[in-house]
Amino acid sequence: MRNLSVKILFVSILISIFAGCVQQAPTGNTTTPIPTASVPLELRLATTTSTCDTKLLDVLNKKFEETNNVKILTVCEGTGKAIATGELGAVDVVMVHAVDSELKAVANGSFINRSYMMYNYFVIIGPENDPAGIRNASNATEVFSKIASKQSAFISRGDSSGTHIMEKSIWKAANITPAGTWYQSNGKGMGDTIITADTKEGYTLSDRGTYLSMKDKIKLKILFESDQKYLFNPYHVMSANPVKFPNVKYDLAMKYIGYVLSPQGQDIIRNYGKDKYGEALFVPEEDAGDVTGP
Amino acid sequence: MHSELIRVQDLGKSFGKRVVLKKINISINEGEIFALMGPSGVGKTTLFRILNLLEKPSEGRLFFRGSELTGGTICENINARRSMSMLFQTPCLLNTTVFNNVAFGLMIRKVDKNTIREKVMNALIIVGLEGNEEQKARTLSGGEAQRMAFARAIVYDPDILLLDEPTSSLDPANVAMIEEIIKRIRHERGTTIVIATHNIYQVKRIADRGGILLNGELIEVNSIERIFEAPEDARTKAFINGEMIY
Amino acid sequence: MSSIDFLFQGIIKAFELIFSLNPYIISITGVSIRVSGTATILATLTAIPLACGITFLNFKGKQALITLINTGMGLPSVFVGLFIFLMIVPAGPFGFLKMYYTQEAMILAQYILITPVICGISLAAIKAVPQPVIDTVYTLGGSRKDIVITMLREARFGLFTSVLAGLGRALAEVGAILIVGGNIAYTGSVGGIGEGLSYTRSLTTAITLETSKGEVSTSIALGIILISLVLSINILANFFQRME
Numbered sequence: 113m114r115n116l117s118v119k120i121l122f123v124s125i126l127i128s129i130f131a132g133c134v135q136q137a138p139t140g141n142t143t144t145p146i147p148t149a150s151v152p153l154e155l156r157l158a159t160t161t162s163t164c165d166t167k168l169l170d171v172l173n174k175k176f177e178e179t180n181n182v183k184i185l186t187v188c189e190g191t192g193k194a195i196a197t198g199e200l201g202a203v204d205v206v207m208v209h210a211v212d213s214e215l216k217a218v219a220n221g222s223f224i225n226r227s228y229m230m231y232n233y234f235v236i237i238g239p240e241n242d243p244a245g246i247r248n249a250s251n252a253t254e255v256f257s258k259i260a261s262k263q264s265a266f267i268s269r270g271d272s273s274g275t276h277i278m279e280k281s282i283w284k285a286a287n288i289t290p291a292g293t294w295y296q297s298n299g300k301g302m303g304d305t306i307i308t309a310d311t312k313e314g315y316t317l318s319d320r321g322t323y324l325s326m327k328d329k330i331k332l333k334i335l336f337e338s339d340q341k342y343l344f345n346p347y348h349v350m351s352a353n354p355v356k357f358p359n360v361k362y363d364l365a366m367k368y369i370g371y372v373l374s375p376q377g378q379d380i381i382r383n384y385g386k387d388k389y390g391e392a393l394f395v396p397e398e399d400a401g402d403v404t405g406p
Numbered sequence: 407m408h409s410e411l412i413r414v415q416d417l418g419k420s421f422g423k424r425v426v427l428k429k430i431n432i433s434i435n436e437g438e439i440f441a442l443m444g445p446s447g448v449g450k451t452t453l454f455r456i457l458n459l460l461e462k463p464s465e466g467r468l469f470f471r472g473s474e475l476t477g478g479t480i481c482e483n484i485n486a487r488r489s490m491s492m493l494f495q496t497p498c499l500l501n502t503t504v505f506n507n508v509a510f511g512l513m514i515r516k517v518d519k520n521t522i523r524e525k526v527m528n529a530l531i532i533v534g535l536e537g538n539e540e541q542k543a544r545t546l547s548g549g550e551a552q553r554m555a556f557a558r559a560i561v562y563d564p565d566i567l568l569l570d571e572p573t574s575s576l577d578p579a580n581v582a583m584i585e586e587i588i589k590r591i592r593h594e595r596g597t598t599i600v601i602a603t604h605n606i607y608q609v610k611r612i613a614d615r616g617g618i619l620l621n622g623e624l625i626e627v628n629s630i631e632r633i634f635e636a637p638e639d640a641r642t643k644a645f646i647n648g649e650m651i652y
Numbered sequence: 653m654s655s656i657d658f659l660f661q662g663i664i665k666a667f668e669l670i671f672s673l674n675p676y677i678i679s680i681t682g683v684s685i686r687v688s689g690t691a692t693i694l695a696t697l698t699a700i701p702l703a704c705g706i707t708f709l710n711f712k713g714k715q716a717l718i719t720l721i722n723t724g725m726g727l728p729s730v731f732v733g734l735f736i737f738l739m740i741v742p743a744g745p746f747g748f749l750k751m752y753y754t755q756e757a758m759i760l761a762q763y764i765l766i767t768p769v770i771c772g773i774s775l776a777a778i779k780a781v782p783q784p785v786i787d788t789v790y791t792l793g794g795s796r797k798d799i800v801i802t803m804l805r806e807a808r809f810g811l812f813t814s815v816l817a818g819l820g821r822a823l824a825e826v827g828a829i830l831i832v833g834g835n836i837a838y839t840g841s842v843g844g845i846g847e848g849l850s851y852t853r854s855l856t857t858a859i860t861l862e863t864s865k866g867e868v869s870t871s872i873a874l875g876i877i878l879i880s881l882v883l884s885i886n887i888l889a890n891f892f893q894r895m896e
Contacts, residue, residue, distance in 0.1 A: 156753060161864070165864070165865050169839065170839055170848075173839040174839050177839055183838060183839075184838075184839055185753060185834070185836045185838075185851060185852075186836060186837075186839070187753065187834035187835065187836055188835065188861070189834075189835075197741075199743075200738070200741035200742065200743045200744070201741055201742030201743045201747065202737075202741040202742060202752045202753065203753075300864060301864045302864075303864040303865040303866055304863065304864035306866075307863075307864070307866055326865075326866050329866045329868075330866070357742050357743075359742050359747070359750065360742075458790075458791055459790075460787055460790055460791070484793070484795060487790070487791075487793055488793035490791075490793075491791065491792065491793075492791040494784065494787070494788070494791075496784075498782065498784035498785055498787070498788040500785070500788075500802065500805075500806060501805075501806050502805075510789075510792055510802075511792040511793055514789075514792070514793060514794050514795070514798045515793065558792065559791075559792070562792075562793070
């Protein structure tokens with residue numbers, strides 16, 4: 113009769129798992145009991161990996177959640193996929209950084225209320241000994257030309273993210289079609305790509321924020337920055353179009369966008385990272401001054 | 407006594423073009439031990455499978471207690487099947503304990519637990535396996551396994567027990583035990599027993615009547631004394647004298 | 653710091669995270685077990701009756717169904733994930749169900765992935781039951797139903813193994829649930845260890861994310877839990893196989 117007891121044990125384990133699911137599935141979260149009767153609304157946000165990896169969203173979203181009794185479900189997947197996700201109606205709001213893709217998605221009616229929220233600069237990072245000698249280049253296209261002519265290892269995001277789109281436009285401006293074993297497409301997020309580049313001692317293009325948030329864990333250094341033309345990296349938020357997708361939480365999305373652009377939200381962006389990295393990772397739109405978003 | 411339990415009438419069986427049984431006629435009486443003799447591969451197993459309704463005959467009729475079974479499906483004849491029991495040359499052991507194996511026929515008949523316990527223990531005593539009930543069936547030796555299968559076959563008191571070469575792969579000690587069990591079952595319960603064997607000495611030791619099956623034909627049916635002392639067919643004589651190669 | 657030291661420290665910190673019952677790690681483990689466990693139960697309830705039907709019934713298209721199941725055993729998970737995602741997003745035909753980025757969607761994806769696995773292994777297990785078992789059951793007075801029950805009972809260890817194989821595949825799967833679930837955690841844990849809890853972030857998808865962030869010790873902690881779960885399942889499966 114030992115078989116029977118094994119069977120009963122097995123079935124009861126499965127049932128207990130199942131019961132757990134039945135209890136938890138409806139809200140997806142039982143560990144945060146809400147004393148008041150109101151169940152928090154859920155806002156779905158698709159965003160690029162840089163805002164996730166730098167943990168800016170942890171701080172930015174927390175405040176919004178607390179004041180509005182909202183749970184923000186953040187999908188971190190890179191700009192290309194975040195926009196594609198929004199075009200399928202699966203999210204309420206996106207926070208991305210690829211101007212052309214954004215404008216295209218607005219033009220096809222998937223998004224409305226595209227708003228400039230902050231910027232930072234892309235940086236070109238690489239091993240400290242700088243085998244391609246890019247430190248003294250005058251602009252980003254020259255940097256890329258030097259890397260290509262020396263055939264130094266270059267790790268590309270290769271995932272249609274905002275960073276990848278920017279990288280491709282620099283190659284194009286330099287009149288180079290990168291190919292060969294030195295040019296490696298990673299197909300992953302920013303953090304992953306930096307780690308790959310660090311392991312392979314190669315160059316890569318990164319947003320400043322993600323690099324700063326990881327710089328203690330890696331050996332790569334910033335070798336080139338401050339090219340106003342090519343390395344400018346503006347971030348925009350936009351809401352899914354409720355006319356196209358009647359199910360999206362448009363009002364909540366607009367409230368979120370309003371919050372991000374409010375003095376309170378902009379202040380969080382302005383100060384984020386100062387204590388930990390000694391400098392801010394992003395510059396809020398408020399402080400853009402003469403650097404206006406496209 | 408001597409009322410007819412099974413009657414086989416002009417029964418034939420072929421698999422495709424191969425004819426296995428031809429025009430078989432036998433009747434088996436209640437309470438007797440009937441031996442079906444013949445070399446290996448003459449169709450004994452096929453005949454047994456037809457008697458136990460595992461196979462359908464190609465032609466002819468089969469009666470059990472006077473009512474015809476031919477033509478019914480294996481499910482329609484469940485009551486007739488439940489009065490029968492069959493033992494194969496190699497026992498098929500269910501992957502569980504000896505007790506559960508023996509109790510199987512009673513469990514599917516929805517017999518109550520206490521009765522099952524009582525009958526199973528009784529059957530295990532008959533076959534000399536008392537005390538082994540919690541053992542895994544697959545750990546039994548060949549002789550023990552066949553005795554367990556025997557217990558499993560008799561536990562629900564079938565009217566007829568079909569034994570298909572039950573001892574052909576056993577050692578002499580286990581052969582003797584099985585033969586004792588056969589005689590005991592018939593004596594105590596009056597169970598009708600049909601045994602297929604190619605061992606003529608075994609037939610002499612236990613059977614009342616017998617039939618010789620040769621190339622799908624039943625060449626002689628007679629009492630054991632007549633078969634061994636005054637066989638009617640020359641081929642019967644050759645078989646019992648061991649002149650037939652098998 | 654050499655790379656060995658780095659790994660070593662990562663492992664030490666990983667054990668600290670596990671033994672301090674870090675809520676982020678625990679909630680991720682909970683999501684994995686809940687999603688994969690439920691998918692396995694549902695898949696078992698489909699696959700084993702299906703395997704029985706294929707074994708015991710004769711119907712048109714049976715061979716085609718077997719081919720389908722065998723193909724399904726090797727379905728690439730990202731393909732399943734993408735397909736389901738496109739079905740359940742608002743622009744897709746089942747958008748009204750609002751299943752995108754939920755645990756239910758993850759359960760559905762894993763259900764589709766592992767049902768063929770459980771069914772295929774169950775089929776083989778039932779087929780491996782020796783043929784004389786059928787004769788024996790008939791001989792002892794059994795009905796068709798008794799035969800089915802007995803065959804399943806004889807195949808029970810193989811059936812358990814099939815369920816465990818399904819559970820193992822579900823737990824280790826990453827491609828499909830990453831797409832349909834979105835790898836979401838509540839705010840506070842977006843950047844890694846924090847006070848936020850997992851919503852649709854499983855052990856595998858969390859490892860992908862934490863590795864990309866360079867959170868080595870978190871990845872190792874999650875990896876240790878995942879390996880332990882899969883290992884215990886395999887030990888259990890091995891145990892069943894040896895009982896046979």
